[in-house]
Amino acid sequence: MTGGTASGPADNVIEVRGLITRFGTHTVHDGLDLDVRRGEILGIVGGSGTGKSVLLRAIVGLLQPQGGTIRVFGKTVGDLSVDDRQMLERRWGVMFQDGALFSALTVCENVEVPLRVVPDLGDALRVALARLKISMAGLPWTANDKYPSDLSGGMRKRAGLARALALDPEIVFLDEPTAGLDPIGADAFDRLIVELRDSLELTVVLVTHDLDTLHACCDRIAVLAEKKVLTTGTMADMMQVDHPWVHEYFHGPRAHAAMQSGRRKE
Amino acid sequence: MPATSTPSHSLTVATEAEALVLAGALTVWTIDKLPAVSDRQTRVELSGVDLLDTAGAWYLACQRQAGAELQGLAEAQARLVDVVAAALPVPEPAPLVAAGLRAFLDRTGRNVVDIFRNLAELAEYVGRFIASIVRALRHPSEFSLTSLVHHCEETGIKALPVVTLMAFLIGIVLAFQGAAQLRSFGAEIFVVDLISISILRELGILLTAIVVAGRTASALTASIGAMKMQEEIDAMRTLGLDPDMVLILPRVLALVLMLPVLGLIADVAGLVGGALMSWVELGISPAMFTTRLVAETSVDNVIVGLSKAPVFAVVIGIIGCRAGMQVQNDAESLGTMTSSSVVQAIFAVIVIDALFSIFFAEVGL
Numbered sequence: 001m002t003g004g005t006a007s008g009p010a011d012n013v014i015e016v017r018g019l020i021t022r023f024g025t026h027t028v029h030d031g032l033d034l035d036v037r038r039g040e041i042l043g044i045v046g047g048s049g050t051g052k053s054v055l056l057r058a059i060v061g062l063l064q065p066q067g068g069t070i071r072v073f074g075k076t077v078g079d080l081s082v083d084d085r086q087m088l089e090r091r092w093g094v095m096f097q098d099g100a101l102f103s104a105l106t107v108c109e110n111v112e113v114p115l116r117v118v119p120d121l122g123d124a125l126r127v128a129l130a131r132l133k134i135s136m137a138g139l140p141w142t143a144n145d146k147y148p149s150d151l152s153g154g155m156r157k158r159a160g161l162a163r164a165l166a167l168d169p170e171i172v173f174l175d176e177p178t179a180g181l182d183p184i185g186a187d188a189f190d191r192l193i194v195e196l197r198d199s200l201e202l203t204v205v206l207v208t209h210d211l212d213t214l215h216a217c218c219d220r221i222a223v224l225a226e227k228k229v230l231t232t233g234t235m236a237d238m239m240q241v242d243h244p245w246v247h248e249y250f251h252g253p254r255a256h257a258a259m260q261s262g263r264r265k266e
Numbered sequence: 267m268p269a270t271s272t273p274s275h276s277l278t279v280a281t282e283a284e285a286l287v288l289a290g291a292l293t294v295w296t297i298d299k300l301p302a303v304s305d306r307q308t309r310v311e312l313s314g315v316d317l318l319d320t321a322g323a324w325y326l327a328c329q330r331q332a333g334a335e336l337q338g339l340a341e342a343q344a345r346l347v348d349v350v351a352a353a354l355p356v357p358e359p360a361p362l363v364a365a366g367l368r369a370f371l372d373r374t375g376r377n378v379v380d381i382f383r384n385l386a387e388l389a390e391y392v393g394r395f396i397a398s399i400v401r402a403l404r405h406p407s408e409f410s411l412t413s414l415v416h417h418c419e420e421t422g423i424k425a426l427p428v429v430t431l432m433a434f435l436i437g438i439v440l441a442f443q444g445a446a447q448l449r450s451f452g453a454e455i456f457v458v459d460l461i462s463i464s465i466l467r468e469l470g471i472l473l474t475a476i477v478v479a480g481r482t483a484s485a486l487t488a489s490i491g492a493m494k495m496q497e498e499i500d501a502m503r504t505l506g507l508d509p510d511m512v513l514i515l516p517r518v519l520a521l522v523l524m525l526p527v528l529g530l531i532a533d534v535a536g537l538v539g540g541a542l543m544s545w546v547e548l549g550i551s552p553a554m555f556t557t558r559l560v561a562e563t564s565v566d567n568v569i570v571g572l573s574k575a576p577v578f579a580v581v582i583g584i585i586g587c588r589a590g591m592q593v594q595n596d597a598e599s600l601g602t603m604t605s606s607s608v609v610q611a612i613f614a615v616i617v618i619d620a621l622f623s624i625f626f627a628e629v630g631l
Contacts, residue, residue: 103596120298129294132324135355142358149596167294168319199349200320201342 011038013073013171013203014059020067021054028054030227032068036171041197041204043214046224047245052207053097055224056173059205060094061085072171090117092171093164097179099156101148107134107159108144114166130166137162138192154185158192165196172196174206178213190216211258223249235259275317282311286334289314292322303328313338320350327351391514391588392580398508398515408508413516414523421482421517422524426531428481429474433532436469437461437539445547454548458558461540466567470533472619475578478525479611483586486517487607490590491600499591509591518583525579526572533568570631574622578615585611 014036021029028051036042046052057063059070061077070077075088093114101110111130115121121129131144137158148156157177164172177193178186194217197204208214214221215235222232225245231238238250249255275291277299285308286301292315303325310329315322315338323346326336330351339347364372402409444457490513493499499509537559544550550558589607593600 103598115294118294121294122298125297129321129324131355132320132350132353136320136350136353141355144355147596149594149599165320168321195349199346 012036013038014205015071016055016059016068017071018068019055019058019065019070021051021058021063021065027227029058029065029068032224032228034222034229034232036203036205037220038203039197039201040219041193041206041217043218043221044205044207044224045209045214045221045249050224051227052224053175056094056175056205056207060089060092060173086117090114090167091169092173093167093169094173095157095160095164095175095177097175098153099148099160101156101159101163103148106145106147107139107151107162110148110159111163111166114163117167130162133162133166134159136196137165138188154181154189157181157189161192165200168200169202171203171205174204174208176208177206178208178210183212186210186212187216193217211255215258278314285309285311286329287311287314291315291317292325293317293319294321297321297325300325303332308333309335309337311337312343315339315343318343318346320346323347323350324354327354387588388584391584394510395514395518395580395584398510399519401508401511402515408511410512410516413512414520417517417520418524420485421478421520422528425478425481425524425528429477429528429532430535432473432477433465433470433535434539436473437465437536437541438543440464440469440536441540441543442547445544449548455550455554455558457540457544457548458550458555459562461544462537462559462563463567465536465540466533466563467571468619468623470536471529471571471575471578472615474529474532475525475575475582475615475619476612478521478528478579479582479615480608482521483582483589483607483611484604486583486586487589487593487604488600490587491593491603494591494593495595495597495600514583514587517587518580521579521583522576525582526575529572529575533571566631570626574619577618577622581614581618582611585614 012035014034016032016034019029019032019034020027032055034055044052044055054063058065059072059077064078072088073091075084077088080088101107102113105113108127108130111133112126115126115129118126131141134144135141139155139158139162143151143155143159148159151159161172161174161177164174174193178189181189190213193204193206196202197217204217206213206218218235220232220234221238223230223238223241223243223246225243230243230246231241233241235250238246241247241250275293275295277288277290277292277296279299279301280287281301288300288310290296292300292312310326312326318326318339323343326339326347327350330336330347331354336344336347363369440461441457444460445454448454448457448460490499493513499513502509502512541550541552541555544555545552586607589603589610593603
């Protein structure tokens with residue numbers, strides 16, 4: 001969205017403080033803090049089971065944390081009135097791992113769903129806007145009338161992104177945007193994310209395992225380990241951290257390969 | 267959607283000579299206030315626009331495409347319009363669709379072909395079931411007895427309460443209705459013949475088959491369909507396991523074994539219900555009921571009734587399994603196939619029962 005929008009305190013659009021989440025006796029997060037700045041692409045990384053997706057679900061309010069506060073645009077998620085909550089939900093978009101498209105609707109109808117909350121938006125206009133979003137997400141015209149089950153994994157992700165972007169949100173959450181895509185598709189998706197961020201002035205929070213994605217698009221990286229955000233910073237900062245897991249992650253053979261390809265692209 | 271939860275964006279639209287002057291928020295919330303894109307405007311004045319989103323940018327990109335000149339856009343806004351203009355979807359011609367009578371004929375033809383294809387596929391699955399029985403006889407080690415016993419419990423033992431109660435109540439209803447009619451002729455004792463023949467020959471097994479069709483066909487479709495969705499069936503094939511042997515054979519065989527047993531229990535429960543009601547309503551003692559039953563009702567009735575059970579069982583099992591195998595990759599098809607397998611199974615049971623009636627009448631049983 002272009003133009004002036006009321007910004008929260010400082011320029012943090014998301015502030016997580018002292019987050020505690022638990023499943024039964026298993027503690028996933030214990031006093032986790034995280035800041036997301038306006039207009040950045042933040043990558044959340046961490047080993048399997050460190051609660052990356054759980055953190056994402058807690059921020060968007062799909063999961064009630066056991067403690068701590070989460071503030072998005074300066075508003076505390078969790079104690080909002082229904083109307084305020086709807087207003088807030090309209091300012092973010094979420095893309096789930098496999099797109100989470102409604103299987104009974106075509107791709108175009110899926111993208112129309114969020115647009116239906118806009119009063120007085122005519123059918124023809126709504127369809128035209130949905131098709132624009134689908135095209136912006138890099139899908140061909142023929143995808144409009146297909147059902148999610150007829151699409152490949154990569155196309156479903158793109159359709160999920162188109163739906164997340166339907167109402168021009170200010171923050172987009174992406175859960176494993178490139179998991180299960182071939183390298184060419186993943187590359188294209190990385191470029192798409194950066195391109196959309198630049199043109200729509202989005203703030204992007206993405207959970208990923210993909211070192212190439214981290215190199216190609218993330219401005220900052222937050223590492224989840226030991227039940228909290230261990231460290232945040234740029235890729236260069238990450239290389240300096242001497243925590244064993246972080247060191248292993250960013251200095252392993254895969255990391256070297258990803259870094260070299262990242263340099264070549266630059 | 268309550269009006270309070272929509273953002274308060276305001277847009278002012280003014281038309282001057284050949285120019286459209288817009289000011290305020292040009293977003294998806296205000297886009298309906300804009301005039302339709304036409305080639306009358308040659309200039310769009312936008313210096314007053316302070317909020318622009320992709321919907322607004324789409325409108326501006328369309329205006330520009332129609333020949334209008336955009337003026338006064340901030341740099342970031344102009345960039346957004348360029349990005350949107352580059353992504354404007356290019357329509358591709360839709361495939362030709364038949365309409366009216368042709369569409370009707372087209373649909374009817376497809377449905378008829380589908381029916382025959384379905385029947386052919388059912389025949390195929392019956393064949394595969396028989397082939398897997400033969401294979402199991404030749405290679406007994408490939409057959410899983412544990413699985414068979416498990417499915418016998420699922421489809422047989424667990425269906426016992428509902429089948430017994432249903433047959434018992436049917437017996438009561440028959441005795442009650444029969445008593446009301448036969449009493450006016452003073453022919454109360456014939457209520458025994460009414461109950462025994464109708465239950466043993468038709469109702470016991472038919473209603474049991476219908477209950478099992480509803481209960482088991484849906485369960486078979488849902489369980490096999492869920493496996494199909496998770497690619498478990500493909501995984502089995504790659505591991506050298508034959509889905510016919512592993513999935514279909516134990517399930518259908520369990521039904522073939524259990525349905526006659528359920529039918530027999532339903533017969534007994536129906537007779538008990540009938541005897542009880544005859545005693546209460548007509549004063550026919552259980553002893554008299556038994557004597558009359560043994561003397562007047564041929565055991566042929568039971569044989570005729572129960573001989574249909576294995577056929578019903580195969581049909582229910584095959585329809586349920588086939589529908590499960592046809593589930594596609596989405597959750598909706600699982601639901602559609604589950605409900606269609608129940609409808610098909612019940613319909614098939616009734617049609618086959620009618621065919622059996624004609625057959626037995628011709629044979630003279």
